[in-house]
Amino acid sequence: MTKADAKKRIEKLRVEIDHHRYLYHALDRQEISDAALDSLKHELEMLEAQFPELITPNSPTQRVGGRALGKFEKIRHGVPMLSLTDAFSPEEMKEWEERNAKLLSPITRPLLGDYYVELKIDGLAISLVYKNGFFVEGSTRGDGKIGENVTQNLKTVEAIPLKLGEKQDVISELRRMKLFHISRFLEKHWPETLEVRGEVFMPKKAFSALNRERKERGEEPYANPRNVAAGSVRQLDPRITASRHLDSFAYALITNMGQKTHEEEHFILKALGFKTGPHNKRLGFLKEIEQFHGHVKKIREKLDYEIDGIVVLVNRNEVLLRLGVVGKTPRGGIAYKFVSREATTVVEDIVVQVGRTGALTPVAHLRPVDVGGVTVSRATLHNEDEIQRLDVRIGDTVIVGRAGDVIPDVKVVLTRMRTGKERLFHMPKVCPVCLSRVVRGHDEAIHRCSNPRCAAQEREKLYHFVSRAAFDIVGMGPKIIDQLLEQNLVADRQDIFTLTIGDLLPLERFAETSAKKLIAAIEVKKRIPLHRFLYALGIRHVGEETSIELANAFGSIEALQDASYEKLLELHEVGEVMARSIVAWFKNTRNRSVIRELKKAGVVIENSVTHRAGGKLSGKTFVLTGSLGTMTRDEAKEKIRQAGGNISESVSKSTSYIVSGADPGSKYEKARTLGVSILTEQEFLKLLNK
Numbered sequence: 001m002t003k004a005d006a007k008k009r010i011e012k013l014r015v016e017i018d019h020h021r022y023l024y025h026a027l028d029r030q031e032i033s034d035a036a037l038d039s040l041k042h043e044l045e046m047l048e049a050q051f052p053e054l055i056t057p058n059s060p061t062q063r064v065g066g067r068a069l070g071k072f073e074k075i076r077h078g079v080p081m082l083s084l085t086d087a088f089s090p091e092e093m094k095e096w097e098e099r100n101a102k103l104l105s106p107i108t109r110p111l112l113g114d115y116y117v118e119l120k121i122d123g124l125a126i127s128l129v130y131k132n133g134f135f136v137e138g139s140t141r142g143d144g145k146i147g148e149n150v151t152q153n154l155k156t157v158e159a160i161p162l163k164l165g166e167k168q169d170v171i172s173e174l175r176r177m178k179l180f181h182i183s184r185f186l187e188k189h190w191p192e193t194l195e196v197r198g199e200v201f202m203p204k205k206a207f208s209a210l211n212r213e214r215k216e217r218g219e220e221p222y223a224n225p226r227n228v229a230a231g232s233v234r235q236l237d238p239r240i241t242a243s244r245h246l247d248s249f250a251y252a253l254i255t256n257m258g259q260k261t262h263e264e265e266h267f268i269l270k271a272l273g274f275k276t277g278p279h280n281k282r283l284g285f286l287k288e289i290e291q292f293h294g295h296v297k298k299i300r301e302k303l304d305y306e307i308d309g310i311v312v313l314v315n316r317n318e319v320l321l322r323l324g325v326v327g328k329t330p331r332g333g334i335a336y337k338f339v340s341r342e343a344t345t346v347v348e349d350i351v352v353q354v355g356r357t358g359a360l361t362p363v364a365h366l367r368p369v370d371v372g373g374v375t376v377s378r379a380t381l382h383n384e385d386e387i388q389r390l391d392v393r394i395g396d397t398v399i400v401g402r403a404g405d406v407i408p409d410v411k412v413v414l415t416r417m418r419t420g421k422e423r424l425f426h427m428p429k430v431c432p433v434c435l436s437r438v439v440r441g442h443d444e445a446i447h448r449c450s451n452p453r454c455a456a457q458e459r460e461k462l463y464h465f466v467s468r469a470a471f472d473i474v475g476m477g478p479k480i481i482d483q484l485l486e487q488n489l490v491a492d493r494q495d496i497f498t499l500t501i502g503d504l505l506p507l508e509r510f511a512e513t514s515a516k517k518l519i520a521a522i523e524v525k526k527r528i529p530l531h532r533f534l535y536a537l538g539i540r541h542v543g544e545e546t547s548i549e550l551a552n553a554f555g556s557i558e559a560l561q562d563a564s565y566e567k568l569l570e571l572h573e574v575g576e577v578m579a580r581s582i583v584a585w586f587k588n589t590r591n592r593s594v595i596r597e598l599k600k601a602g603v604v605i606e607n608s609v610t611h612r613a614g615g616k617l618s619g620k621t622f623v624l625t626g627s628l629g630t631m632t633r634d635e636a637k638e639k640i641r642q643a644g645g646n647i648s649e650s651v652s653k654s655t656s657y658i659v660s661g662a663d664p665g666s667k668y669e670k671a672r673t674l675g676v677s678i679l680t681e682q683e684f685l686k687l688l689n690k
């Protein structure tokens with residue numbers, strides 16, 4: 001980048017960053033995520049490092065953060081409110097444990113295999129003080145030592161008890177929980193003053209309701225629940241706080257009530273009348289913590305509050321204490337966060353890709369950027385409507401996000417960053433690969449190449465054909481297919497099965513052994529079960545599950561290819577769009593000839609036994625949720641299919657049974673409301689073995 005370009009970009013970045021800082025610090029509002037703002041700051045820092053002469057005293061990089069609101073009375077915390085260091089990967093968790101292990105003696109070291117894990121709520125830390133059972137003082141964290149007195153506001157939060165349970169009730173509750181050392185301790189030393197720490201937050205539902213109202217009034221919506229929670233707690237008018245429907249979980253008991261572990265703290269908090277996180281639990285080894293982290297990541301979207309990871313604490317308070325504190329963070333605790341999955345970058349180009357079904361997908365080519373530990377240089381823009389909705393142009397600065405393993409996508413365009421040189425993008429009128437006409441079906445958002453023999457489509461068809469759930473030809477990846485196409489060794493799918501060792505030898509990276517190996521891999525896959533064969537054909541809308549149902553219902557390709565639209569509709573998985581697509585596919589003469597040619601080339605389709613009539617689960621539809629103890633989900637599905645049952649991904653009135661394993665998802669709730677029979681794993685096994 002030239003200095004002149006850098007100067008322009010720096011100015012834009014400063015304006016943008018200042019805008020977001022003003023929103024954040026002055027208005028308690030946020031339009032973009034912390035990660036996205038960090039990303040902008042990072043770019044500015046890099047440019048300023050490259051051109052130090054462009055640094056000015058009022059650059060956001062030269063200022064230190066902090067908010068001086070001074071509206072509330074200050075409160076000094078009796079015990080400092082600490083924070084936690086972050087970890088983002090299993091390796092960092094391992095290092096954390098190893099560091100701690102070194103600090104402990106051989107006697108206390110084994111106690112490290114005892115952890116308490118909690119969801120890390122994305123809210124605001126608070127401290128609550130009770131005197132003689134009554135809530136008397138609530139404060140924010142502030143700098144950890146001195147916070148703000150927000151008692152009146154916290155009194156409006158229903159989850160925060162104004163009065164604690166009576167001594168005798170609490171003690172008998174603890175006895176009922178068999179926590180006798182604590183009940184005994186409390187009989188003698190019931191504390192007059194009690195201090196509790198926790199988190200206040202705004203439930204997602206309350207947040208969206210609030211934003212709906214704001215929209216109706218023509219006001220800007222808030223960016224996220226955490227900021228609203230923070231803003232609401234630090235309101236001078238408690239009536240506003242009350243209107244925000246905040247919620248709270250308690251997560252630590254500061255006062256000594258005889259607790260020996262963090263888990264016990266949670267039991268006591270509950271007995272006292274506090275709301276605690278329902279997912280929190282005690283776990284042993286890091287492996288279990290890893291599983292829990294993965295599980296929580298999965299249920300994250302379904303929770304009614306935002307979380308940004310899990311908190312892991314050494315369960316034994318004695319060990320936690322012994323490990324000590326560095327700076328403001330205890331060594332015995334860590335925030336195992338979900339990787340922040342947003343960053344800002346520049347759209348360098350928008351390029352159209354042609355898929356297997358001819359769909360044209362616009363893809364943003366990005367200036368490479370690290371998004372949560374992975375370098376990203378492409379992001380899908382989905383379709384023309386999405387481009388219009390985002391108003392994304394070539395040259396725009398955008399926020400890209402990455403959800404799990406999904407392809408990154410462009411979330412927002414930072415329009416203030418525009419220089420006027422950005423270029424609009426239009427969907428091409430002709431296919432970029434074969435120059436045939438591009439069409440957009442009515443009621444479809446997708447543009448498609450009208451040429452069924454378009455080279456791009458052919459290529460994608462081949463990729464799909466050999467993929468794992470289809471023919472599963474080991475060693476035949478996209479790179480090899482590209483070469484085979486380039487050398488005209490393969491034109492269509494059947495050609496794969498007539499390849500010889502000699503054909504492969506001239507190709508890059510092929511020698512005698514590797515060529516032999518690939519040919520052998522092709523040879524063994526010539527026998528293929530009908531459902532895989534159907535999936536491999538790549539009929540639009542026909543996925544793995546449907547292929548299985550079609551195979552079970554029709555038994556042979558011959559029976560299926562003559563099936564009528566009405567007959568197809570009788571199947572559980574098949575709707576009108578799919579039925580039409582299947583009929584059209586088999587009507588096409590070229591498709592029929594592909595099947596013939598494949599057979600000629602030696603492919604043997606193993607017919608399925610039609611289970612529908614005889615099996616003991618025939619006519620029954622199952623939905624699975626949660627994890628099963630005695631088998632994997634795929635194994636369970638296979639068992640159901642073998643007994644003639646159907647699997648569906650979603651619960652509806654026509655679901656016969658839902659099999660509910662550990663930690664079931666929202667399907668469970670849905671099944672309950674619809675009155676669908678719910679089977680435990682044991683009941684399911686019984687049904688299978690009847």
Ligand code: IVH
Nearest residue numbers: 082083084118119120121124125199251311
């Ligand atoms: S335990 C020493 N448990 O995360 C601090 N913290 O840096 C022990 N947080 O600001 C904290 N949910 O407010 C704990 N279930 C939870 C939490 C939690 C959110 C916040 C806490 C603090 C930060 C830790």
